[in-house]
Amino acid sequence: MNLCSLSRIRKLGTLVLFFGMSLSCFAQDALQTVVAEKGDGILSLLRKQGVDPYANYDNFIAMNVDNLRDSVHLYAGRTYRIPPADLDTVTVVDSIQRKTSEFKKIESREIPILGKKHSTVIIKSKRLAGTVYYLVSGHGGPDPGAMAKYGGKTIAEDEYAYDITLRLARELISHGAMVYVIIRDENDGIRDERILEIDHDEVAYLKKAIPLNQVKRLKQRVDIVNGLYERHRGMYQRLIVTHVDSRSVGQNIDVFFYHHEKSKNGKKLAESIHNTFQKNYKKYQPNRVYSGTFADRTSLYMVKKTHPAMTFIEVGNIRNKKDQNRILVPENREALAKWISEGVLLDYEGK
Structure with missing residues (x-):
């Protein structure tokens, strides 16, 4: 071996040693x-x-x-x-x-509806590649849905259902799904405040004004979802509708799910998400019994009229103090979205 080759090896060894030390120091410092x-x-x-x-x-x-x-x-x-x-x-x-x-490249997508601070979605996997999900948050526009008081301020169902829906959209997109957010507010995006200010500027997909009349409002959503369903016929498609319930102040309820009585796929989707909630409650709150259920309820307009297999989710009672904590704390809204998405993955990968 000549001196020139020996010199190169020494330099390479020094470079490798330096690079290895740099990575080690970086890992420790980070x-x-x-x-x-x-x-x-x-x-x-x-x-x-x-x-x-x-x-x-x-x-x-x-x-x-x-x-x-x-x-x-x-x-x-x-x-x-x-x-x-x-x-x-x-x-x-x-x-x-x-x-x-x-050495490493992180794939991401820009989704403006999530808001300026949260529009960049890191792609974690392709586990939902080839799937289509329609996400509908309850009420919106001229109808705020169920309302209650918290800390002297009025809170409304549509704002919290929408925030959870956007967080769920982010999760599904991060696993490669195509996601349609049907009820949209171009100004809000994901919000990390406890009190979400009420406004009435939500619109339906493709900037359609939301009717005040309940039947017209629900029919508009059904028509939008069914129209998109026809466009994507042949693909794996699912619908998730998110609401916040309103009951007596003293009634604390768990998250529960509805599906169409004749839809095997809808029942499977609801059951998969329900099972995920059960598992997570046992893991993280072992001393608390989870009483949320999944059941058919075809009397609901969105359940009865939409074509994709679907689940209708009620995330809590907006008037109950314990349930208010579930929806007001942003970490809880994030956990709700992640647990729903875990159930979605369980449903799809077990198809």
Whole structure:
């Protein structure tokens, strides 16, 4: 071996050693810890650390699950591990050919309806590639749906159903699904506040004004969904309708699901999501009995008239204090969306 070759090997060894040390130091430096303060939630904590709260939400829970209340709530004064920030690309040196190559590339999509702060959706997988999902949040436009008081302010069903629907859309898109958000508010997007301000500017898909009359309003949604269903005939298609119930103040209810009595696929979808909620309650709230149900209810207009297999979800009683906590806390709305999406994946992959 000549001196020139020996020199090259020494330089290559130094480069590899340096690169390895750099990665090691990066991994050590990137793993941060932070003490949660009173009022912190997972989303706000990650955002304060300069980390995308939605791209890293699952990682944070996985890293800290034994230190969380009900899997989604922080304890003030406790220390939490923060996932390292994602890099778009990491360039490595090809020491022989002196070329660069991509070590990791994160695929993403821009979805404007999710809002300026949340429009970038990181694609986690292609598990739902080739599927079509229609998401309909209850009420909207001139009809706010069920209403209640919280902290002296009025809260409305349509705002919370819409926020959960957008979070669900984000999850489904992140797994490769084609998603139609049927009721839309171009100004709102995903919101991380407890009190979601009420407005009346929601429209139906393709900017159609929402009728005040209930039957006309529901027929409009059915016609839109069924029209899109015909356009995508032959593809795997499902419909998910999200509402917030209104009952007596003292009635605490769990999330429950309806389906068409004659739809085997609709029943399977509802059952898959229901089973996911049961599993997660057993895992994260073992001392609490989950009483949510799934059942046929063909009397509901959207259940009876729409063509895709579907489930109709009620996420809680807007007038009950415990259920209000489920929908007002943004981490809870995020968990609801993620658990529904887990059920959707279970349904599709078990088809």
